[in-house]
Amino acid sequence: MSLRLKITLWVSVGLMVILFFSFTFVYYMFIRVTTKGEIDLLKDKASALLLKDLPNHPEYWKDNMQMDELLIPQEMLRYITPDSKVAHEIYSDTNLASYPAIYSTKATETLLTDADGIILFVRTPVFKDGKQVALLEIGRSLRRLGTYSEMLISILVLTSIGALILALIGGYFYTNVLFRPLKQFIATMQNIEESGSFRHITLPDNQANDELMMLGNTFNRMIDRLQDMFRKQEQFLADASHELRTPLTIIESYASLLRRWASSNDQLREEALEAIVSESAQLKLLTQNLLSLTNTNRTNCEQNTEFDLIPLVEQTAASLRVTSSRDIRVQSEHNMKELPMTGDPYQIRQLLIILIDNALKYSQKIVDIRICVQEKQVIIKVMDQGIGIAEEDLPHVFDRFYRSDKARNRKQGGAGLGLAIAQHIVQKHLGTIELLSSLGVGSTAIVTLPQTCQ
Template identity: 40%
Template sequence: MRLRTKITLLIASSIVIVLFLFNIVTYYMVVRITTRSEITLLWNAAQTLASQPNFFHRELWGEESWLRPLLVPQEMIRFIDTNSNIVVQLDSSGQLADLPVQFDTRSISKTLWTKNALIAYIQMPIMGPEETLLGALQISRKLDTLNEYLTVLITVLMFTTAGAALLSIVGGMYFARVILQPIHELGQIMESIQKNGIFKRVVLPPSRHRDELGRLTHTFNAMIGKLENSFLRQQQFLADASHELKTPLTVIESYADLLQRWGGKDAALREEAIEAIRSEAGRLRNLTHSLLVIANMEADPHRPMIDFELADLVRTTAASLQRTFRREIRFSNELQFHTMHGNPEKVKQLVIILLDNAIKYSQKPVEITLKHDPRDPYIVELQVTDRGIGIEEAEIPRLFDRFYRVDQARSRSTGGSGLGLAIARKIVQSHQGTISIASRPGQGTRVTVRLPLHAAAHALPSEQDHDG
């Protein structure tokens, strides 16, 4: 069953049930109020009879002449003795004589439903001198007019309920269509995306921005935007990776062919080919290693966090790179709290990436500084500063994109793959920190990393969050 049909039936059935209960209450209240009024009239008639001189003389009850003037149409007056015997009975309707004859010392009022009519009935004990029981007075009245009114009322309520049910079905179908229209559009767009692979969004009218369906549509559009961004970046990543892998493989294949043809005869050519193959193989190794690092970080975002000495880790890493590259690295530590909660291996990899970039693109000493954030002593700032070639300001926002390099030829000469800063930002974000770059051409570059000393382990941000 379609959701639209379910909503229509639910609305219609709810309205019918409410109307049915309302009809029952209305009918009950009309009957109750009307019969109470009739019973009050019967008690008034009984008081009128009680004011007659013959009322308290049982031997005079049998004289009908004093009772007939008090008898109204559709009514019965009956006197019974204490043994439940009828003393006198006057019936103007001809249908009330079958009412039960039962003496009772209590005053009784009730409404009786018979096959032919609705009857209001009262019975009042009659007390003689010295509180002796003489018998009882019974007055009953056939409520034909009320019965007709109730028949009309039932007919009106039935037609009203049937009309309301029909209108509720029509209105339910209309409102269900209006309410489900955005969901229907969502379904069509989802089917279109599934069939055609083209990302689409639902156009949301201004009047529906704040209701539940509006929020659902907004969430769907936001999700589609993120999926589209992730898809485009994945395509770009695959294209860039293919391009980066294609170049060294082409070089290796070309030199291998060259060796196969001429390498055995020309020692210089053979040496050149071997060196080129070795260099490109090294670039391939570094590239695949970087790709594996990114893949592992995304596949296993929950990494163990432990306490470690941040200053000691940065100092030993800087010293190791200084010996490896034979370049001066100046380390400055201004921290008061040295212990950090995080992943020391990843933080060390972060330091290596930043120092490696600074060494590649500058010839002067590199500075690395640790200090507390002036606004929060529990956030540490790690700054790596070089006095190298610098970067144009327009290029800075794209530096964290995978495979992006400011100068392809210059990056190739330095052996870069364009993945270092992308990995660096992943590491920073996994520690709930931030990374920023400030640079000027010809004056150098400063990379600032802000890390909380007590970062909590959490999942890495999604691709669309950390790649632009």
């Protein structure tokens, strides 16, 4: 069963349930209000009869002219004694007279139904000298009310059937209009599945602000993002293959050279071994960077621990100061001795190593690291006074495998994955990273991280 048919049926069933309860309430109120009106009329008539002082004037029952003026068609008047016998009785409906007399010491109303319709009895005690001496019973046949109620039931049933038919027809056409965009969505998705190409769902120019248009816009944005990710993935694979091919080709060439000629030539053997070791190290670094880049694509802040940033920065700078034999200076705002924050300290250390290593590669002067806090945001600046990066290259420095001609080359700049890894680390910690640079002046990497990564 299609979703459109299910919705049509459920809407129709829901409408029928609503109509059933509504019409039941209407019918109940119609009977209640009508019978209450009749009961009030009979009570008023009983009060008028009691004013005639019936116990002291039994002649009223013998002279019908006295009582017939209050008797209407399909009605009965009874005067019942305490022994439940009918002392006096007049009626215009023989069916009412067939009902047994019931004596009661209090006023009652009884509503009955038989083959002729609805029967109503109103009983009122008759007093003489403060003592009940009889019971006045007035009965009325509400045949016309029964006819009206049957007519009302017929109208309600016909109305329900008509509403059901209209609901089915209207629901079918409405769901057809409602599901038309969904059919387009399904057709587009099937086309994408069959062709393997990314396509947008065609949306009307005058877009209505409803859920279907939101779904279409979201789908198109998702397709754009998938297409961009697919393009980047293809570019990543192509760049990774190219980067891996170069060291592997060099290693293969020197290995072949060793096999053929290096056994009798010490200088050639030394050169080949040095090249193989160098390219193997480059290949290992590239593999590690690729693994790091893959790991950074996981969920944000996997290791959300509290650590002190100031000692972490100082220890990292001290390690690189020893390995590079260069001057690296760390400065903090107001000479802070500690700066607690949450996140992954291992990845923050990796981020610092990447930024400081870049500053050391492209500068021969001192490298400055400055730390400050603004509105619960930690700002880390890594500044060098090196060769800088051209303005046209700045928008691409965080792309994978990107190396500018002036600022990077393979031997000096590595595989071009460092800043891409740094950007992913910062994004995982819900921060931002920016690179400012001018040719011949130097570069400044600005990292902004929240003190609490959530």
